[in-house]
Amino acid sequence: MRSVGIRRRVLIVGWSSFRDGEATAGDVLALRRVEEVLARAGLAYDVVWSPVFRPEALHLEQVRPGEYSHLVFVCGPLHGPQIEALHRRFAHCVRVAVGTSVIDPTSAAVTGFHRVLARDAPGAEPVVDLSARAPTEPARPVVGVILTHGQHEYGPQRRHAEVAAVVTRWLTGKDCARLELESRLDTHDWRLCATPAQLSSVLARLDVVVTDRLHGLVLSLRAGKPALAVDPVAGGAKVTAQARACGWPALLAAERLDAAGLERWWEWCLTAGRVTARRIQQQLREGDVVRDGTDELLQALGPCSVG
Numbered sequence: 001m002r003s004v005g006i007r008r009r010v011l012i013v014g015w016s017s018f019r020d021g022e023a024t025a026g027d028v029l030a031l032r033r034v035e036e037v038l039a040r041a042g043l044a045y046d047v048v049w050s051p052v053f054r055p056e057a058l059h060l061e062q063v064r065p066g067e068y069s070h071l072v073f074v075c076g077p078l079h080g081p082q083i084e085a086l087h088r089r090f091a092h093c094v095r096v097a098v099g100t101s102v103i104d105p106t107s108a109a110v111t112g113f114h115r116v117l118a119r120d121a122p123g124a125e126p127v128v129d130l131s132a133r134a135p136t137e138p139a140r141p142v143v144g145v146i147l148t149h150g151q152h153e154y155g156p157q158r159r160h161a162e163v164a165a166v167v168t169r170w171l172t173g174k175d176c177a178r179l180e181l182e183s184r185l186d187t188h189d190w191r192l193c194a195t196p197a198q199l200s201s202v203l204a205r206l207d208v209v210v211t212d213r214l215h216g217l218v219l220s221l222r223a224g225k226p227a228l229a230v231d232p233v234a235g236g237a238k239v240t241a242q243a244r245a246c247g248w249p250a251l252l253a254a255e256r257l258d259a260a261g262l263e264r265w266w267e268w269c270l271t272a273g274r275v276t277a278r279r280i281q282q283q284l285r286e287g288d289v290v291r292d293g294t295d296e297l298l299q300a301l302g303p304c305s306v307g
Contacts, residue, residue, distance in 0.1 A: 174266070
């Protein structure tokens, strides 16, 4: 089964290795668990990735099968022509599947392996998925993203599309956990919050909020969380005014929005900005430090009598 003269080297593949395959968090963690085990055993290996998911990595099209003695297929269900093609292409290799689901034990995708170490299979006791014991990494910042594509009342001053494009392109390159949020409430759509308390509960668990909305800024500060704010209206409008009213400095203008500015305020929000946000939160709670218009409301209503 192993070609004479080939040094011992393992090729690790999975569904995330195929061009049209997908990479789930569980798949990637399972791969890392196998990497950890092989590295600890002193075995040489390479990992194959989909060129769609990781263009810079090793792809199946680039692999020279003769350089490998073993092929390990990690995670996911064992079925389909892609796996059957691996058996043909790497026929000289010892082929092992680990952490996989076996649906049909008689399929060529399954029987083509010399050994199948299934996480679940008909008639077999299941084992824990590989992702559960994968190496633990430091937590990344959790970022709420609250953007608007509306506000047509600003007419030609609108820069909403441009702002969203710059912000989302920049965020894609950040090593953070992104959570798209919407300040609009809905009692019928399960994807949206139905009450302000529900949204506030989400905001309270974030590290930072990136937003071009007035209430994205204000509700973040109300929760004591730093907001990296962008005013999407040329010349500045209500987001700029609200940042000024709250004494919040992390604000970028649409006309001067770029990755460098976003990066600068990002670093500030995750450091000194946390302290500033908590201070502003306390001021908002105390009520006698800031003005919100209600001070003059009763006076504007004039003398009122009930009954």
